[in-house]
Structure formats: structure tokens, C-alpha cells
Amino acid sequence: MRASWSRVIFFFLAFTLSARAQDQLAPKIAAPDWGAYQDETVKMMQEYLRINTSNPPGNELAAAQFFHRFFDEAGIPNTIYEYAPDRADLYAILKGDGSLRPIVMLNHMDVVRADSNNWRKPPFSGEIANGEMYGRGALDMKDEGLLQAMVMIIAAREHLPLKRDLVFLATSDEEVGGTGSTWFLQNHADLVRNAEYLITEGGANLILPRHGTIYGVGVAEKAPFWIRVTATGRGGHGSIPLADSAPNRLVRGLRRVVDWQPPVRLLPSVEQYFKVIAVLEPEPRAAQFRDIRKALEDPNFARQMSQDGDFNYLLRNTVSLTVLQGSSQTNVIPDTAYAELDVRLLPGEDPQAFLAQLRNVVADEGVQVENISRLKPPNSSSANTSLYKIIEAVAHKYNPQALVAPTLNSGYTESQMYRPLGITCYGFNTLEVTEELDSAEHAANERVPVEKLRRGVKMLYEVVARAANQ
Numbered sequence: 001m002r003a004s005w006s007r008v009i010f011f012f013l014a015f016t017l018s019a020r021a022q023d024q025l026a027p028k029i030a031a032p033d034w035g036a037y038q039d040e041t042v043k044m045m046q047e048y049l050r051i052n053t054s055n056p057p058g059n060e061l062a063a064a065q066f067f068h069r070f071f072d073e074a075g076i077p078n079t080i081y082e083y084a085p086d087r088a089d090l091y092a093i094l095k096g097d098g099s100l101r102p103i104v105m106l107n108h109m110d111v112v113r114a115d116s117n118n119w120r121k122p123p124f125s126g127e128i129a130n131g132e133m134y135g136r137g138a139l140d141m142k143d144e145g146l147l148q149a150m151v152m153i154i155a156a157r158e159h160l161p162l163k164r165d166l167v168f169l170a171t172s173d174e175e176v177g178g179t180g181s182t183w184f185l186q187n188h189a190d191l192v193r194n195a196e197y198l199i200t201e202g203g204a205n206l207i208l209p210r211h212g213t214i215y216g217v218g219v220a221e222k223a224p225f226w227i228r229v230t231a232t233g234r235g236g237h238g239s240i241p242l243a244d245s246a247p248n249r250l251v252r253g254l255r256r257v258v259d260w261q262p263p264v265r266l267l268p269s270v271e272q273y274f275k276v277i278a279v280l281e282p283e284p285r286a287a288q289f290r291d292i293r294k295a296l297e298d299p300n301f302a303r304q305m306s307q308d309g310d311f312n313y314l315l316r317n318t319v320s321l322t323v324l325q326g327s328s329q330t331n332v333i334p335d336t337a338y339a340e341l342d343v344r345l346l347p348g349e350d351p352q353a354f355l356a357q358l359r360n361v362v363a364d365e366g367v368q369v370e371n372i373s374r375l376k377p378p379n380s381s382s383a384n385t386s387l388y389k390i391i392e393a394v395a396h397k398y399n400p401q402a403l404v405a406p407t408l409n410s411g412y413t414e415s416q417m418y419r420p421l422g423i424t425c426y427g428f429n430t431l432e433v434t435e436e437l438d439s440a441e442h443a444a445n446e447r448v449p450v451e452k453l454r455r456g457v458k459m460l461y462e463v464v465a466r467a468a469n470q
């Protein structure tokens with residue numbers, strides 16, 4: 001093969017040019033007066049936590065007006081969409097030069113309710129005690145929303161060069177009905193359709209007791225697919241047993257369901273996740289995690305994994321038996337009995353095919369198996385992107401020992417609604433939390449360490465600034 005010098009020179013030039021572009025970016029990241037921006041972040045976060053957006057009823061309009069005021073002051077074009085009384089989405093944009101597709105920062109402004117009795121500090125106070133800021137939403141997800149807003153404001157004030165538009169989208173009602181994102185996508189999908197990337201909640205950076213921190217980038221979620229199993233038969237008096245009564249048929253069918261394990265299906269991102277966390281395990285498990293696909297061929301290992309709640313849900317569709325309903329009186333055999341199953345499907349699954357599989361397992365034509373939830377099809381994003389690599393690099397810069405792994409969430413996030421537009425969606429945030437702190441989400445004493453907030457804003461700015469330029 002003939003060496004193509006022109007090509008070599010081209011690559012050399014392209015490399016130096018992109019290295020130079022990065023060099024030009026470095027002062028833009030380092031130069032801001034970070035102390036002042038971090039103070040501002042803390043103050044704004046307190047103010048944001050004081051706006052009560054408990055859902056229901058939400059009242060997110062007040063939060064949208066809060067962002068609107070700050071964006072107006074920074075000269076950032078933004079629009080409030082009040083799609084129902086006191087419920088609103090806010091969209092803001094900083095235009096780039098258009099050479100790359102936009103990046104969206106998505107956050108929800110509503111929070112779950114808080115019973116102030118169990119809190120050390122009032123849940124809508126933003127009070128700081130022992131270096132921790134208290135407030136409903138401190139971790140879910142007013143923290144991320146506020147940091148995303150600060151990134152917009154700093155980028156505007158510092159005249160950050162942008163190859164992509166930076167889009168900020170704050171929505172309502174994520175915790176209850178999802179009407180904010182639903183309305184936005186029905187009416188203004190064009191404002192985000194062209195985006196290449198979206199970051200939102202669903203990432204978690206856990207500080208492990210002995211092993212440093214694991215940065216989890218949410219690349220996929222499982223989807224709830226709820227099922228009701230109903231048996232019917234002849235009713236009667238409890239003193240005269242009926243062998244094929246509705247409860248008996250139901251229990252026999254359910255017995256087969258709970259003894260069943262849906263087959264393993266290994267997603268590439270899950271494989272990558274095991275590879276990353278292998279270093280946390282002793283041998284021989286570490287070696288098995290490094291090549292999980294091969295290890296799962298060993299029935300013993302496969303059984304161990306299926307019995308481990310932390311890992312099993314990553315490997316397959318899962319079924320949890322949750323509701324059981326028969327007679328309300330001990331001496332009455334009912335003519336109907338039913339159960340409900342909380343099924344969670346992996347991305348890429350065909351719900352109807354799963355339903356057919358489940359009917360085969362129940363194996364009783366007299367027992368009905370039907371879907372009772374509105375399915376939001378499960379989907380996922382690749383972990384092999386420039387944004388993922390930037391996240392990895394910045395995480396390592398701030399915490400050289402950190403592990404960075406793509407994660408599959410057992411729960412739902414709104415990423416699922418935006419992926420069908422062709423956007424790579426990640427759950428990502430920059431706050432590191434302990435397991436104890438993490439468990440305060442949706443519970444009493446939700447709080448965020450002030451130091452983490454200060455560090456988080458700088459780190460998120462660095463991720464977004466780099467992502468907006470490559």
C-alpha cells in the first residue's frame with residue numbers, strides 16, 4: 001500500500017487544530033471567578049428550594065418565573081409555556097455557531113411531597129446545617145436543574161464559544177403524570193428534535209465506603225409493564241372445597257410464574273458496566289465480571305447472579321408478584337380471584353411477545369393474563385459517544401480514582417420520551433453522594449452537601465463546555 005502523505009499531513013493538521021481548539025477552551029473553563037460563581041450557586045439553590053413545587057399540585061409556574069428572571073438578567077432568550085393553570089415548562093437557548101447539533105439539559109421543577117414533622121430542618125427552607133443544605137428536591141432534582149441553569153448563565157457571561165446550541169428545558173409534573181414533557185413534546189418537539197445529546201436525571205455517583213466513587217451514567221431504563229392475572233370459576237361455601245375454584249387455579253398459575261426466570265439477555269452497556277465494576281470484586285468473581293457473557297454460560301454462576309437482587313434485574317425482564325385478591329370473607333369461595341405482577345422490561349423488548357411467554361408459563365386457558373398499564377416502550381442510548389468520553393475524562397480529572405460506568409436504571413426517567421426523537425439521552429449529574437444521603441431522596445431530610453454543590457457546578461460547566469465544542 002502506498003503511503004498517503006497528504007492524508008498523514010491532513011490528520012496531523014486536524015489533530016493540532018482540534019488540540020488548539022481545546023487549548024482555547026481551557027482558559028474559558030479556568031478563567032471564571034469560580035469562587036463568586038460558586039457562592040452564587042449556593043445562594044440561588046437556597047432560593048430555588050424555598051419555592052414549594054410539591055406535586056400535587058405542583059405550582060411549577062413559580063419555579064419557571066424564578067429561572068425566567070435569572071435568564072433575562074443574563075440576556076439568555078427564554079420562554080415560559082403555561083400549559084395549564086400554574087403549571088409551566090421553561091425553554092431557554094444559547095445559540096452556537098451551528099456546526100454541531102444542540103445539547104439539551106433537561107430537568108423537572110416539581111418535587112414529591114414532604115411531611116415536615118420528620119425533618120430536622122423545614123423541607124422548604126434551604127437551611128444549611130453542618131455543611132448540608134436541606135430541602136425537598138435537594139437531590140431530586142432541583143440540584144441538577146439549578147446547576148444546569150448556572151451553566152447557562154456562566155456560559156453567557158463568559159461568552160463561551162459554542163459549536164452547539166445549549167438548550168435548557170425545565171418541565172413540570174415528572175413525579176406524577178409527566179404532563180410537562182408530554183405537552184412539550186406534543187406542541188414544541190421541533191425545539192429539541194435536532195439535538196444530538198440530552199442530559200437529565202438518572203445518573204448516580206455513589207461514594208463507596210472503601211473503593212472511592214463510582215460515576216454511573218444512566219444510558220438505559222427498564223420499563224414498567226404491569227399485568228393482571230385473573231382466574232374465574234364456580235363460587236361456593238368454604239366448608240365444601242372446590243378443586244378448580246378461582247383461587248386454586250390462580251395460585252397454581254402463579255406458582256409456575258414465581259418459579260420461572262425469564263431468560264438472560266445481556267445488553268452491551270450492561271456488559272460494559274460489569275467490566276468496569278469488576279475491580280470492586282475479589283477473585284474469581286472479578287474475572288467473571290470482566291467477561292460476564294462467558295461467565296453466565298456456567299449454570300452455577302448464572303444461578304448466583306439470578307439470586308442477587310443488585311444484579312439480577314440487569315440481566316433479564318423481571319416479574320414481581322405484588323397484589324393478591326380473592327374473597328373478602330374467610331368462608332366464601334369467590335368466583336373470581338386475581339393477582340397483579342410488576343413486570344419490568346429491558347430496552348428492546350417486545351411487550352406482546354413477553355405477554356405470550358407469560359401466558360405459556362401460566363399454562364391455564366381459564367386464567368386470563370392481560371396488560372393493565374400504559375406502556376412506555378423501553379429504550380437505551382449507546383455509551384460509545386463523544387459525550388460519554390468527555391464525561392469519563394472530566395470525572396477522572398476531578399477524581400482520578402473514580403470508576404465511570406454506564407448504568408441501566410431499574411426505574412423510569414423521562415429520557416425514554418426523548419430518545420425516540422433520535423437524541424442520545426444520559427442520566428448524568430456531577431454530585432457525589434454517600435449511600436446514606438442518596439436514601440433521603442423522596443424521604444425525610446433530603447439534603448445536599450454545600451461543598452458538593454460548589455464542586456458540581458464547576459464540573460458540569462467543564463463537561464458542557466467541552467461537549468459544546470467537540
Ligand SMILES: [Zn+2]
Pocket residue numbers: 108140141174201
Ligand atoms: Zn426526579
